[in-house]
Amino acid sequence: MPLDRVCVIGGGAWGTALAQAAILAGRTVHLVVRDVGQAEEINRSHSNSRALPGQELHAGLRATTHPEEADIVILAVPAQATRTVLAGMDPALLAGKPVILSAKGLETGTLARQSEILADMAPEAVPFVLSGPSFASDLAAGRPTAVTLAGDDATQTSALAAALAGPSFRPYAADDRVGVEVAGALKNVYALACGAVEGAGLGASARAALIARGYAEMARLVTAMGGSAHTLTGLAGLGDLTLTCTSVQSRNYQFGMALGAGRQTDAILAGGAKLAEGVATAPVAAALARSLGIDAPLIDAVDAVVAGRADIATIVAGLMSRPLKRED
Numbered sequence: 515m516p517l518d519r520v521c522v523i524g525g526g527a528w529g530t531a532l533a534q535a536a537i538l539a540g541r542t543v544h545l546v547v548r549d550v551g552q553a554e555e556i557n558r559s560h561s562n563s564r565a566l567p568g569q570e571l572h573a574g575l576r577a578t579t580h581p582e583e584a585d586i587v588i589l590a591v592p593a594q595a596t597r598t599v600l601a602g603m604d605p606a607l608l609a610g611k612p613v614i615l616s617a618k619g620l621e622t623g624t625l626a627r628q629s630e631i632l633a634d635m636a637p638e639a640v641p642f643v644l645s646g647p648s649f650a651s652d653l654a655a656g657r658p659t660a661v662t663l664a665g666d667d668a669t670q671t672s673a674l675a676a677a678l679a680g681p682s683f684r685p686y687a688a689d690d691r692v693g694v695e696v697a698g699a700l701k702n703v704y705a706l707a708c709g710a711v712e713g714a715g716l717g718a719s720a721r722a723a724l725i726a727r728g729y730a731e732m733a734r735l736v737t738a739m740g741g742s743a744h745t746l747t748g749l750a751g752l753g754d755l756t757l758t759c760t761s762v763q764s765r766n767y768q769f770g771m772a773l774g775a776g777r778q779t780d781a782i783l784a785g786g787a788k789l790a791e792g793v794a795t796a797p798v799a800a801a802l803a804r805s806l807g808i809d810a811p812l813i814d815a816v817d818a819v820v821a822g823r824a825d826i827a828t829i830v831a832g833l834m835s836r837p838l839k840r841e842d
């Protein structure tokens with residue numbers, strides 16, 4: 515199977531960074547953006563000032579506004595836009611092709627994972643999921659970045675990882691698509707919580723406790739959905755939780771800090787907040803946990819704060835007064 519030509523869809527920070535990584539891996543890459551002016555800027559000045567200000571892009575990276583035939587398709591639009599983007603694509607560009615889903619979120623309404631959306635919209639595409647600790651600005655700048663790339667066929671997944679690997683980008687092949695996808699979506703919810711802990715001045719001990727109990731909660735949900743708890747020991751689980759739950763560079767963490775400072779979701783969004791996928795994913799994850807009969811007090815707490823149903827002080831008091839239990 516040829517794996518040279520790569521089509522990256524999504525001209526935001528992550529799509530641009532993945533396009534840069536793919537070209538540094540030796541691939542021929544076109545980046546699909548929505549805005550003609552943005553495509554012109556990338557092609558003319560080798561920069562995408564809106565998405566990655568100050569980052570010089572590889573001169574060989576070509577931007578277009580329409581996807582073209584490629585051997586590998588990478589989707590890097592927000593999780594809630596994936597279905598619309600797939601609906602607008604020529605099915606022939608997806609049929610039989612490896613399609614790498616890189617958004618971290620669960621779909622509002624359907625509760626679907628990204629690869630379930632792909633299965634609905636392009637059943638003949640071959641799904642892969644990419645997730646892990648990776649700020650777009652790090653990857654685009656060539657700072658060392660490692661992620662998990664999960665797919666159903668081990669040989670194909672390793673070939674794809676090799677096609678995208680470069681001097682500073684290291685995808686590890688894996689087979690647990692469900693675990694990788696759910697971990698990627700849920701870490702954003704815990705990042706909101708950890709940011710809120712910081713915003714509310716609750717201390718680093720509370721934040722570390724939240725990460726550990728979030729990890730345990732994540733494992734319950736992942737296994738109930740058919741994924742493996744072992745996956746969470748890797749880059750998509752522990753790796754991304756560590757990054758996003760401790761770094762003010764994370765947009766989810768930043769959003770959480772604003773919530774922790776007492777601001778309401780609508781006001782934060784109206785103030786032009788950057789994309790924080792956990793905001794849409796929190797209620798979906800809460801609904802999923804309920805439907806599976808999984809106890810998920812932290813996801814419920816984030817959902818309640820994001821929806822404005824409870825303030826941080828009430829949430830913390832509630833969590834701390836839960837009946838004592840064994841650490842299982």
Ligand SMILES: NC(=O)C1=CN([C@@H]2O[C@H](COP(=O)(O)OP(=O)(O)OC[C@H]3O[C@@H](n4cnc5c(N)ncnc54)[C@H](O)[C@@H]3O)[C@@H](O)[C@H]2O)C=CC1
Nearest residue numbers: 525526527528529590591592593595617618648649650789
């Ligand atoms: N920025 C980062 O460091 C990382 C982001 N991700 C994930 O990648 C996904 C995208 O995030 P970013 O690129 O950072 O966001 P972004 O906000 O920088 O860019 C989103 C891009 O998607 C485009 N878009 C939005 N709706 C669209 C639609 N309906 N049709 C076509 N294009 C549409 C926007 O025009 C924009 O270019 C998210 O799920 C995020 O969690 C994953 C790893 C790292």
Ligand SMILES: O=C(CO)COP(=O)(O)O
Nearest residue numbers: 646647648649764765766
């Ligand atoms: O997923 C990410 C890093 O792995 C990016 O996190 P944020 O979307 O919170 O900035």
